[in-house]
Amino acid sequence: MTVVQTKLGKIRGIRYPNxxxxxxxxxxxxxIDTQRFCHAQPITSCWTGELDATCFGSVPLQPMNTLESFFSVRDILPVQDEDCLTLNIWRPSNHKTNTQLPVIFYIYGGSFVNGHSAQDLYQPDMIVQQEDVIVVTCNYRIGALGFLDWSAINPSWDSNNGLSDLICALQWIHTHIAAFGGDPTHITLMGQSAGAMSIQALLQLPSVQLYVHNAVMLSGILEPDTAQYAKQKAYEFQALKQNLAPNTPWxxxxxxxxxxxMSEHQAQYGKSKGLEMLYQPITTHxxxxxxxxxxxxxxxxxxxxxxxxxxxxxxxxxxxxxxxQYVLERTGRKIPPIHNITTAQQQRNFITTYYFHEPFHTxxxxxxxxxxVYTYTFDWSHPTHPLYHSAYHILDVLFWFGRLDIIEAQGAIITEHxxxxxxxxxxxxxxxxxxxxLPYSHIIYQ
Structure with missing residues (x-):
């Protein structure tokens, strides 16, 4: 065990060899309760004794995600709870100088409806064993609780609650990370997919810009909801509630x-594979x-x-x-003729080009x-293995986190390369x- 003294009290974690x-x-x-549909609020009171920080907290409310087991080595079903705003810290234990370490704050993706910081995919043990950095991950509210415009239903409630969670986590890191050996003036935001989009939203806020030194954004370009469209979705959600639980207070x-x-709300829009984000950051006053x-x-x-x-x-x-075509129309993209999006390969290519590559270059x-601005392209694949035949969305995260054991768990052979x-x-x-x-303006990883 290892104990750190912070301004809030002592925190007890787990010590591994390195x-x-x-x-x-x-x-x-x-x-929860009166704060259920509102922005996150900082912790103001200290605790007595030692805070047990040896287990992950509960994960945000979300539907089942089949990809989670695919990107895991453990068959564990985490406990969901709306009381989920916790963060996790990894640090080297053999850092011998008095200099503070740079901090990487990673934000998970999942189309703003799935994801949590306890996923195997986001455990950065290999990073802090290889490099002198501190890595922080956290939970934030997703789905309707995180990104529905609750202010349209009740003026005393808020929108962008998920972003407010991330802001609160960033403020906590800035205030307390020095106790763990981190440099509060050297925080790098890093996120993939919805996590990258969250970073693009956060960095437009002056209150966030004060805390951030760099940003690393993987495979995700933000397309925020307009205030008008967000209100429409909130009213749809309200109508569903009126049918399902008319006499129950929110x-x-x-x-x-x-x-x-949330499931009924998604059903109104039809199947989209996460390409049409029902809940996402909203542009507001x-x-x-x-x-x-x-x-x-x-x-x-x-x-x-x-x-x-x-x-x-x-x-x-x-x-x-x-x-x-309906999904593309609602998201404002070009609508191809039916014969160009009929096969799996046609749809794959369309998504790659018009959801990722063209927005990326723009x-x-x-x-x-x-x-x-520096850029990279990830182009690794395992052509002889059916699950890794191309460099698809999320696959690079396994390499950024050193989680090659997840690839091995699917029967693929990992070589020195x-x-x-x-x-x-x-x-x-x-x-x-x-x-x-970085030494090059563009890096290709393959």
Whole structure:
């Protein structure tokens, strides 16, 4: 065991041979009761004794996600609870100098409806064993609780609650990470997919810009909801509640009922594979979030070569072409003729090009006019293994976190090439976190 003294009290974590881990540290007041539909509020009171930080906290409310077991080595069903705002800290235990370490704050993806910080995929044990950095992960509210415009239902409630959770976590890190050996002036935000989109939203807020030194954004370009569209969705949710539980106050709805309402809400829009984000950041008067907005710090941003392959795995998993067109229409994208989106490969290619690669190039061009931007492309694949035949969405995260054991668990052989590739990616990531600089403007990982 290892104990750290913070301004809030002592925190007890787990000591391994080369690193320490602190799990399940509350960073905000529980978002329950009167705070259920409101912005996160910082913790104001200290605790007595030692806070047990040896286990992950409960995970945010969410529907089942089949990808979670695919990107795991353990068959564990985490406990869901609306009281979920906790963070986790990994640090090297053999750091011998008095200098403070740079901090990487990682934000998970999942189309703003799935994800949590206890997933195997996001355990950075390999990073802190290889490099002198501290890595922090956290939970934030997702789905309707995180990204429905609750202010449209009740003026005393809020929108963008999930973003408020991340802001609260970032403030906690800035205030308390020095006690763990971290440098509060050297915080790098890192996120993938919805996590990258969250970073793009957060960095448009002056209150957040004060805390962030760099940002690393993987495979996700933000397209925020307008205030008008967000209100429409809130009214739809309200109408569903009126049908399902008309006599139950919002504060008294069970978590199970909220999940059912989310399911019914999604059903109204039809199948989308996460390509149409029902819940996502909203541009409001208090949070004027824009697409392709300038960001205030050095940025490293990238994509994989075949992002769309994970969305449409085979012919049995295609989105009905007419429904595909409806999704594209609602998200403001070009609508191809039916015969161009009929097969699995056509849909995969369309997603890769128009959801990822074209928005990526447009965004990089816009960012480059205002700040230092580095880019990468991830192009590793395992051609002889059916599960890793192309460099699809999320696959690079396994290498950024050094979680090659997850690939091995699916029966793939990991060679020295894969180990070196992962080590090089981790080294580049931590070098960028330390120096805000990379030796090349574009890096290809393959």
């Amino acid at each position: 690193y320490d881990v602190f799990k399940g540290i509350p960073f905000a007041q529980p978002p 504060e008294s709805l069970t978590s199970e009922t909220l999940l059912l309402l 208090n949070m004027p979030i824009k697409m392709n907005a300038p960001l205030p710090c050095p940025i490293w941003i990238g994509v994989t070569t075949a992002e769309g392959d994970i969305y449409i795995k085979n012919e049995q998993k295609i989105i009905p072409p007419k429904q595909f 965004y990089v061009k816009a960012l480059s006019q205002h700040t230092t 894969e180990r070196c590739l992962s080590q090089n990616m981790i080294h580049d990531l931590c070098a960028f976190a330390r120096t805000s600089h």
